[in-house]
Amino acid sequence: MIIDIQHASWRRDQTTIINDISWQVQPGEHWCLLGLNGSGKTTLLNMVNGYIWPTTGSINVLDEQFGAVDLREHRKKIGWVSTSMQQRLHGHEKAENIVLSGKFASIGIYNQIEEQDHAQALSIMKQLDAERLVGRTYDTLSQGERQRILIARALMASPELLILDEPCTGLDIFSRDQLLHRIQSIAMQDHAPTLLYVTHHIEEIMPCFNKTLLIRDGAVFASGDTTAMVESKQLSSFFNTPVDVRSETGQRYSIRLV
Ligand SMILES: Nc1ncnc2c1ncn2[C@@H]1O[C@H](COP(=O)(O)OP(=O)(O)OP(=O)(O)O)[C@@H](O)[C@H]1O
Numbered sequence: 001m002i003i004d005i006q007h008a009s010w011r012r013d014q015t016t017i018i019n020d021i022s023w024q025v026q027p028g029e030h031w032c033l034l035g036l037n038g039s040g041k042t043t044l045l046n047m048v049n050g051y052i053w054p055t056t057g058s059i060n061v062l063d064e065q066f067g068a069v070d071l072r073e074h075r076k077k078i079g080w081v082s083t084s085m086q087q088r089l090h091g092h093e094k095a096e097n098i099v100l101s102g103k104f105a106s107i108g109i110y111n112q113i114e115e116q117d118h119a120q121a122l123s124i125m126k127q128l129d130a131e132r133l134v135g136r137t138y139d140t141l142s143q144g145e146r147q148r149i150l151i152a153r154a155l156m157a158s159p160e161l162l163i164l165d166e167p168c169t170g171l172d173i174f175s176r177d178q179l180l181h182r183i184q185s186i187a188m189q190d191h192a193p194t195l196l197y198v199t200h201h202i203e204e205i206m207p208c209f210n211k212t213l214l215i216r217d218g219a220v221f222a223s224g225d226t227t228a229m230v231e232s233k234q235l236s237s238f239f240n241t242p243v244d245v246r247s248e249t250g251q252r253y254s255i256r257l258v
Pocket of ligand 1: 012017035036037038039040041042043044
């Protein structure tokens with residue numbers, strides 16, 4: 001099993017932030033995590049990555065029981081793309097070096113780079129339509145280009161699990177669509193990592209996300225097949241507001257308030 005969370009809760013200063021969450025992710029599934037601001041998505045993913053520990057309950061990720069595993073080694077199997085990651089990178093670094101650094105899970109490059117590492121970095125950049133960014137420093141890249149470089153960096157370590165935390169933040173509709181199609185193509189390739197995609201926007205749910213977790217007030221509101229989760233009745237009750245959800249032929253969703 002990729003993720004097996006049993007009755008996990010996390011309390012901070014007498015507040016329950018994660019409340020009795022149980023969630024299982026099987027190989028071959030790609031999950032979308034949908035929830036409003038402050039619903040607990042990032043906190044839940046921090047648990048998956050071992051950054052925080054549940055107050056009660058158990059977390060098992062990639063068949064490793066937390067508490068019995070070297071977390072530094074463990075995290076190498078998990079790619080993480082988020083805006084907070086962007087802020088930790090050095091702006092003067094070249095795009096390809098940022099991608100390469102993903103192999104060592106480091107911010108700069110301190111290791112010997114082999115020719116095959118360069119080739120791998122280039123091939124991943126190509127896959128993300130980012131090969132023309134070779135030679136450019138990170139601080140000169142647009143938001144959309146930075147996101148592609150960050151995803152390439154995460155893929156460099158051949159992760160088993162790839163967490164994409166609101167990767168389309170700040171992107172215009174064209175860059176957003178382009179990035180979403182790249183993400184879809186990552187999911188379709190051989191030996192693809194399991195994807196966890198966090199968003200507020202159901203329009204971003206690509207066909208590869210066959211499972212969806214609806215999270216509200218730190219608890220699982222519902223989870224299961226995306227087709228059953230992302231539909232008018234379910235989401236109206238999830239948002240406590242009537243919404244009309246449409247699914248286009250290409251299996252992309254749209255939503256409007258009724
Ligand atoms: N270390 C902490 N101490 C106290 N409260 C926290 C801590 N971390 C998170 N919270 C609170 O827990 C709740 C859930 O936060 P979290 O960041 O997980 O939500 P989210 O669903 O990722 O939100 P967003 O979509 O806005 O990023 C919020 O109310 C937040 O203020």
